[in-house]
Amino acid sequence: MEKDAYAVIFTSRRGADAEGYGAVADRMEELARAQPGYLGHDSVRGEDGRGITVSYWATEDAVKAWRANAEHLGAQAMGRERFYDWFRLDVCRVERTYGFTRG
Amino acid sequence: MEKDAYAVIFTSRRGADAEGYGAVADRMEELARAQPGYLGHDSVRGEDGRGITVSYWATEDAVKAWRANAEHLGAQAMGRERFYDWFRLDVCRVERTYGFTRG
Numbered sequence: 001m002e003k004d005a006y007a008v009i010f011t012s013r014r015g016a017d018a019e020g021y022g023a024v025a026d027r028m029e030e031l032a033r034a035q036p037g038y039l040g041h042d043s044v045r046g047e048d049g050r051g052i053t054v055s056y057w058a059t060e061d062a063v064k065a066w067r068a069n070a071e072h073l074g075a076q077a078m079g080r081e082r083f084y085d086w087f088r089l090d091v092c093r094v095e096r097t098y099g100f101t102r103g
Numbered sequence: 104m105e106k107d108a109y110a111v112i113f114t115s116r117r118g119a120d121a122e123g124y125g126a127v128a129d130r131m132e133e134l135a136r137a138q139p140g141y142l143g144h145d146s147v148r149g150e151d152g153r154g155i156t157v158s159y160w161a162t163e164d165a166v167k168a169w170r171a172n173a174e175h176l177g178a179q180a181m182g183r184e185r186f187y188d189w190f191r192l193d194v195c196r197v198e199r200t201y202g203f204t205r206g
Contacts, residue, residue, distance in 0.1 A: 007195050009110060009157055011145050015205070042114050044155045046147045052155040054112055054193075086204040090157075092110050092195035101189040102118070 001097045005039060006057040012079075012087035014049040021083050028075050035069070037062025049085075056094070063091060104200045108142055109160040115182075115190035117152040124186050131178050138172070140165025152188075159197070166194060 001007070014021070032038055037058035045051035057063045066072060079087070104110070117124070135141055140161035148154035160166045169175060182190070 001191075001193055007110075007112060007193055009112065011157070042153075042155060044147045044149045044153050046149060050145075050147050052145060052147045052157060054114070054155060054157075060198075080203055080205075084203065084205070087202070088104075089201040090104055090110055090197050091199050092197050094193050094195050095163075096194050098192045099190070100183055100187065102183075102187070 001039065001056050001094045002058075003094060003096060005094045006060055006063050007092045007094050008055045008057065008063060009090040009092060010051075010053045010055070010087060011089075012051050012053075013085045014045070014051065014083060015085045017082045020078075024075050024078060024083075028072060031069065031071060032066060035062065035066050037065070060091075104142065104159050104197045105161075106197060106199060108197045109163055109166050110195045110197050111158045111160065111166060112193040112195060113154075113156045113158075113190060114192075115154050115156075116188045117148070117154065117186060118188045120185045123181075127178050127181060127186075131175060134172065134174060135169060138165065138169050140168070163194075163196075 029041075032041065032055060039056035039058055041053060041055040043051065043053040057066070132144075135144065135158060142159035142161055144156060144158040146154065146156040160169070
């Protein structure tokens with residue numbers, strides 16, 4: 001990831017109410033990809049319902065614009081009301097990145 | 104997480120060679136917890152072998168000291184040689200954190 005990009009770390013646990021979750025998650029992924037400054041994301045959820053999603057953004061303004069997107073605000077409200085037992089969200093500035101791929 | 108803490112995002116895919124992985128991972132967790140400036144970590148791995156681990160550190164020096172820890176350097180070498188098909192590591196400064204817990 002380029003230096004001075006932003007990483008948003010979303011750590012959560014899903015609750016029992018799963019109805020509609022997949023459709024909302026798919027739509028949010030589609031919407032995020034179309035946002036200005038979207039650089040990519042990684043998402044993993046374990047069998048116990050805990051998950052970590054990291055999205056990467058070119059600028060802080062891009063993070064704020066995504067957070068304030070009207071359709072995303074609706075999904076955030078559904079997340080608090082129904083989908084998640086808890087979550088934490090860290091907004092971070094990327095200072096450096098190392099990568100490794102088996103040769 | 105407190106502002107100006109550091110988050111290290113380790114995104115990886117495990118390979119087929121799993122022998123000894125659990126013991127090394129457990130030992131690294133024990134060792135990290137004992138490092139100065141260690142604040143906590145979250146780790147999730149999915150069924151497809153992809154995982155995200157985020158560790159949190161009080162200062163950049165704490166990140167560097169953990170990276171340079173002799174026993175950790177040995178584990179890092181094993182990771183590249185045997186355990187991971189690929190990984191990426193982002194060193195980030197935490198600018199702000201939001202939390203939610205179902206009431």
